[in-house]
Amino acid sequence: MKHLALCLALLGLTAATPSDSTPHLLQGARHFREGRFSNALVEFKVAQRLGTDGEADWYIAASLVKLGRSEEALEAFAAAQKRAPDARDALLDYYHALACYDVKLYLCADTLLDAVGEASGPRVGEQVLAACFLEEAVRLAGRREDRYRLAEARASLGALSELPAPLVGGGAP
Amino acid sequence: MSPGLLVAALLASADLCAPVSPEASADPASAAPYVEVAEAEQAAGETETALVAWHEVLRGDPRHARARAAMKALCREKSATREDGEDAAAALLSGLAFFERGEEASAAVAFRRALAAPELADTASFFLGLLALREGRADEARALFTLAAASSDAGLARRAEELRTRAEREGRVMLSVRLGSEYDSNVDLTPDDTRRRGGSSDGVGLGFAELRLRPWGERGPYARLSGHYRGHLRFTDFDLAGAGGTLGWAWGGPSPRLSAEYGFDFLALGGTPYLRAHRLLVAARAPVGPVVLEASGAVRREDFLDTLFTAYSGWRSTARLDVEWSPTEHLLLSAGWYGGLARVSDASLGFLEHGPRAELRLRLSPGLRLLGEAGYIRRGYQDSVGWRGAASNVPELAYGRLVGGLGLVWTRGLY
Numbered sequence: 001m002k003h004l005a006l007c008l009a010l011l012g013l014t015a016a017t018p019s020d021s022t023p024h025l026l027q028g029a030r031h032f033r034e035g036r037f038s039n040a041l042v043e044f045k046v047a048q049r050l051g052t053d054g055e056a057d058w059y060i061a062a063s064l065v066k067l068g069r070s071e072e073a074l075e076a077f078a079a080a081q082k083r084a085p086d087a088r089d090a091l092l093d094y095y096h097a098l099a100c101y102d103v104k105l106y107l108c109a110d111t112l113l114d115a116v117g118e119a120s121g122p123r124v125g126e127q128v129l130a131a132c133f134l135e136e137a138v139r140l141a142g143r144r145e146d147r148y149r150l151a152e153a154r155a156s157l158g159a160l161s162e163l164p165a166p167l168v169g170g171g172a173p
Numbered sequence: 174m175s176p177g178l179l180v181a182a183l184l185a186s187a188d189l190c191a192p193v194s195p196e197a198s199a200d201p202a203s204a205a206p207y208v209e210v211a212e213a214e215q216a217a218g219e220t221e222t223a224l225v226a227w228h229e230v231l232r233g234d235p236r237h238a239r240a241r242a243a244m245k246a247l248c249r250e251k252s253a254t255r256e257d258g259e260d261a262a263a264a265l266l267s268g269l270a271f272f273e274r275g276e277e278a279s280a281a282v283a284f285r286r287a288l289a290a291p292e293l294a295d296t297a298s299f300f301l302g303l304l305a306l307r308e309g310r311a312d313e314a315r316a317l318f319t320l321a322a323a324s325s326d327a328g329l330a331r332r333a334e335e336l337r338t339r340a341e342r343e344g345r346v347m348l349s350v351r352l353g354s355e356y357d358s359n360v361d362l363t364p365d366d367t368r369r370r371g372g373s374s375d376g377v378g379l380g381f382a383e384l385r386l387r388p389w390g391e392r393g394p395y396a397r398l399s400g401h402y403r404g405h406l407r408f409t410d411f412d413l414a415g416a417g418g419t420l421g422w423a424w425g426g427p428s429p430r431l432s433a434e435y436g437f438d439f440l441a442l443g444g445t446p447y448l449r450a451h452r453l454l455v456a457a458r459a460p461v462g463p464v465v466l467e468a469s470g471a472v473r474r475e476d477f478l479d480t481l482f483t484a485y486s487g488w489r490s491t492a493r494l495d496v497e498w499s500p501t502e503h504l505l506l507s508a509g510w511y512g513g514l515a516r517v518s519d520a521s522l523g524f525l526e527h528g529p530r531a532e533l534r535l536r537l538s539p540g541l542r543l544l545g546e547a548g549y550i551r552r553g554y555q556d557s558v559g560w561r562g563a564a565s566n567v568p569e570l571a572y573g574r575l576v577g578g579l580g581l582v583w584t585r586g587l588y
Contacts, residue, residue, distance in 0.1 A: 037242065038222045043215075046206040067222075068291075110272065 009147040021047040021056065028059060037066040054083025070102035094136040113137075189224040190248035193231040204233035204240075211243065220247055261290030265297055275305055275426070283361040294514075295324035299333050306336065307426055309390030311344030318321045342585060345388055351381040360408045376406040395421050410443040421454075429459040446478040467509075475517075487517030495530075505534040511548070526552035 028043030032123045035135035041063035048056040064073035081088065093112045094126035134156050141150035211226030224247050230240040256474030268283030281304050287297035288533045292534045318340055321333035324571055355377040383399040397419040413424045421434025440448040456469035477486050495509030512527035530548035 011233045014318070038225045041222055042210055042226045045213075045226075047205045049209060069219075139323075 006119065017127075021050040021052045024050065025052065025056060025059070026064075028056075032059070032066075037063050041067065054080060055087045057083055058087050058089075058092050061099070062092060064146050065095045065102075070099040071097040074103065074105075091136065098136065098139070178457055188249060189221075189228055193228055193235065193236040193244075196232050198508060201234040202229045204237060207233070208237075208240070210242070215243060215247070216343055220251055223247060224282045225249065238260075241251060242313045261287045265290075265293050268297070268300060270435055272300060272304075277307070280304065283385045295321045295329060295333075296325065296467075297388075299324075299336075302333070302336060306340055307391050308345065309343070309345045309387050311340045314340040333494075334468050345386065345390070347565070349381075349383045349385070349387040349582065349587055351379070353581065360405060360411050373408070375408050378404045378406075379558070392423050395423060396435075397436075412442060412444065413447075415440040427458075428465050431455075442479075447482075448475060448477055450475045463498065467493075467495045467497065467507075471491045484519035485522055487515065487523070489513060489515045503536040507534075511550070513525075521554065524552050524554045526550050535551070 024043045028040045028047060031037070031043060041060060043051055043165070044056045044059045044063055048060060057076055061073045061076035064076055073095070076098065077092075093149035095117065097109040097112040100112065101107070137152075137156075138150065138154055161164035207226050207229040211223050211230060214226055216225035224244065227240045227243050227247070232245065259478050264283045264286035268280045268287060271277070271280035271283060281301060282296045284301045284304075286303075287293045298317045299321035299528060302321060303316045304309075305314035305317060317339055317557075318333045318337035321397055322330050322337055324330045324333065326429040356374070358372075358374045358376075360373045360375045379402070381399070383397055386396045388394060398417075400410075400414075400416045402414045417436060417438040419434050419436040421432055423430060423432040424524070425431060434453070436454070438448070438452070438453045439446075440452045441447075450472055450473050454469060454471040455469070457467060457572050458467045460466075470487060470490075472490045472566040474488055477483055491511070491513040493509060493511050495507050497505060497507040499505045509530045510527065510529055510530070512525075514523075514525050516523050528548060528550035530546065532547075533543075533545040535543040
């Protein structure tokens with residue numbers, strides 16, 4: 001997703017992280033934005049080893065989702081939830097839902113989606129952030145046979161006045 | 174993204190095995206966390222991320238022996254995988270070429286090889302779905318379009334979604350049901366100046382069901398069984414019920430296509446047997462530039478079963494020529510000419526009729542279509558001397574009629 005670096009910044013990525021890990025988190029976000037998810041994962045893992053109070057775990061999990069490593073992503077989400085519950089966000093919940101969907105944990109995916117749907121309004125007021133959010137919704141729904149909320153997500157995406165630039169590296173997972 | 178661009182993008186992906194450019198100021202200490210990540214990823218069998226991490230190690234510490242050895246081993250492994258990916262990309266391109274040329278069996282083999290590359294799986298699934306749809310394998314087509322509809326390429330996903338909906342209506346066995354109602358301003362075709370008191374307008378209920386069999390898909394043998402009923406609210410003597418069957422053979426795909434069929438029809442009017450007919454039809458359809466030409470000719474032997482109408486029994490021949498044009502994906506316009514010749518027992522009742530027609534089909538959504546049709550027919554009656562007149566109808570038989578209706582159609586592929 002092209003705007004994820006911006007999204008990550010908006011979500012307060014560097015708010016309280018040790019200085020050694022900050023350049024790696026930012027570099028990881030840059031790679032993620034440009035669709036280089038393997039590079040992003042490596043940078044986030046390096047940041048994790050240097051210490052980020054658990055924040056990097058969320059981004060490691062998101063990168064694993066984009067690389068199609070959903071089972072590992074679920075473990076990373078569980079670890080992130082324990083270590084840095086406050087860093088959780090609606091967009092990350094969508095990645096979490098994608099991972100749940102991939103390993104056929106449909107209840108988990110639906111529960112996350114429902115919670116995100118209820119809480120998303122004020123938190124995704126920014127156009128770009130909303131676009132990130134809805135793109136993930138479209139991608140997730142497109143993978144389901146019942147096309148859960150696909151029309152709703154596409155309609156919302158179409159209604160945005162500022163649409164994101166074409167996806168880079170959006171093919172995976 | 175078009176399939177060609179997709180293939181080009183795949184072939185042009187960044188090469189992590191190219192020589193490493195070290196950082197301006199080498200710092201072995203900064204490489205240490207990358208070593209941990211690289212080893213963990215390599216142990217987990219994640220070649221790509223391991224290569225990225227080892228690459229970063231060498232940028233910070235160009236002399237790092239373990240990194241150099243690991244890079245060498247991983248790049249050898251990656252090279253073999255990359256060759257497989259290039260094979261898949263080439264397979265997709267050759268599949269597209271076969272598809273364009275109509276060599277469907279070869280195209281299917283190539284597209285299946287392209288499925289091996291995850292980046293190409295959506296495009297390959299889409300084209301395999303098209304081939305399955307043509308061959309009447311609707312279940313398989315549905316599954317393939319479902320895969321393609323999850324593509325990150327919005328255009329491909331949208332088209333796959335539409336075709337998935339279509340695949341649900343098709344198959345080797347299809348059932349179609351249509352229910353509707355009409356208003357008919359002149360049920361018994363009364364001449365305008367001899368209208369019966371109270372008029373002859375009436376409400377009409379319509380029902381139609383058809384079962385279609387296509388064991389080999391769009392080409393090969395096919396059969397249809399159908400039944401229909403048209404019931405009036407007031408003039409029940411005009412209630413019409415019918416049943417029919419058709420056996421035919423088709424060559425080619427949707428276009429060009431040639432088909433020939435035999436059919437039998439039976440009609441009952443007002444609850445009593447009315448007509449029995451045998452028909453033969455030949456139809457052809459072919460693309461010519463931006464349009465599609467469609468022509469058909471049919472001959473039908475009609476035997477009226479009520480003694481009152483036996484003079485009308487005889488042969489009826491019809492011919493049609495139409496041109497179809499789709500200016501947009503959702504709109505289809507067609508125009509053409511229709512001609513019919515009836516040679517019946519009583520020669521004076523035979524006639525020749527012909528005239529232009531035009532049709533519009535607008536798809537409002539995958540399950541909803543708007544249809545419009547207009548036509549004009551001139552009919553000349555024959556007697557023992559010759560044509561009574563080609564420019565006008567028999568005045569005593571002149572009448573006006575307006576019919577309008579609404580209907581719902583449900584079609585489902587059963588197998």
